[in-house]
Amino acid sequence: MADVAVEIRDRVGLGWRPELAAATLGHLDTVDVVEVIADDWFGASARRLRALRTLASQVPVVLHGVSLGLASSQSVALSRLEAMARVADAARPEFWSEHLAFVRAGGYEIGHLAAPPRSADTVEGTAANVDHAHRVVGAAPLLENIATLVEPPGRHHSEAEWVAAALEASATGLLLDLHNLHANATNFGFDPLAFLEHIPAARLRAIHLAGGRWITPPDGRPRVLDDHLHDVPEPVFALLEEVAARAPRSLTVILERDGRYPPFPVLQQQMDAARRALAAGRKRRADREAAA
């Protein structure tokens, strides 16, 4: 059988935020895609969902969940998946995604994305939850690596090993958050390129870019905090180039910003920097293939 060349068409877009909505809609010539936080629309009226459908008619939309807690040995409640399905039905996204995190257990609401124990149980639980989500929502989510300030139980497995196992068991793709990777690698002292080596390149489907800041807690050991309130740092763009040099499929790259919004041209500059990093990585990949 002849090889079929796959055309690479990477896209760069922005997280949809009410504070940025007007500027985003005014610059759709430079925003290839927007990522909508699905949870903001759980319980939305039919009228609000029509607004979401209108948005999706103007620009490609992808959906992002933040509270399902798929990476758990416990099942995700059907009602939460049905809420996601309702939003997906309105937005008709090109794909949807959720985090490799647990957010609640035994009645305790953690309130944010927590790293689950790195165990066979949580790998199996993730796969079962992804399968359930697939059946209810109609498509399997991409799974996103999270930033964590504490290494969870099971640290004899590296984060990369556990993420790769969860992706394999769930038979789905990775939304690779490069600032989360940068922060974890800095805080726990591992090589982010070694992380990339562990992840099958064919699973790389989407990318998050964000920023953070250094904090110095009482123990005096500085950490990188992933806060989405600052510009994307240079090491994250360097990682994006590395990913583009490896990924065999088109990538959807989303710039996430959750506050301290700069003037829109600053966000456009970061999207442009992402495009340059993608182009540099794709050139390296093409050169490597040509030389092979």
Place this chain on the structure above:
Amino acid sequence: MSARLEVFLARLYVEAAAREAYRADPDRETTRAGLDAAERAALAAIDAADLDLAAQGFAAKRSHKRRHRWLERVRRYARRLWGRAAAGTSGSRSSIRPRAS
């Protein structure tokens, strides 16, 4: 590692008292939670300073979400008021109620 470990971990993330009790007597707390030897060893490897830092971060997120939900209720109420006024059907203010979230 079992679902019991996730519950124990979630409790450590959420409750300062649970963290203090665990530090004071890890064997008593993990036995009470029904954790096995491997789970106890995995928990013991957690860096105490990192755990506190993560717990503080989660508490800040919960607080932020509470504020956000409250602000969202106010915004919805304002939008409904504005919408009715703009349509000339504002009627009695007492008939407008913020939507329960």
